[in-house]
Amino acid sequence: MPPxxxxxxxxxxxxxxxxxxxRTAFGVGQGEWQATDQIPAQVTVSVQLTATR
Structure with a gap:
């Protein structure tokens, strides 16, 4: 699948x-959410956009 x-x-x-x-490069996951054992540092972001003229 292309990017x-x-x-x-x-x-x-x-x-x-x-x-x-x-996510850690953007400060997402601080304090008790900083550990990467349950929520990895690498997260996938998907977007879908429809524009109508």
Whole structure:
């Protein structure tokens, strides 16, 4: 699966994408949530967007 796709059909554009981020690089998971044994540092982020003209 490619990291992102863009399809335009008439007046509609559909975009989807997926990437992996290190949540700790953005300060997500502090205090009791800082450990990576139950929630990994690497998390997958997916997005789907539809735009209509």
């Amino acid at each position: 992102s796709t863009l399809k335009i059909d008439g007046d509609k554009a559909r975009m989807s994408g997926v990437t992996t981020l290190d």
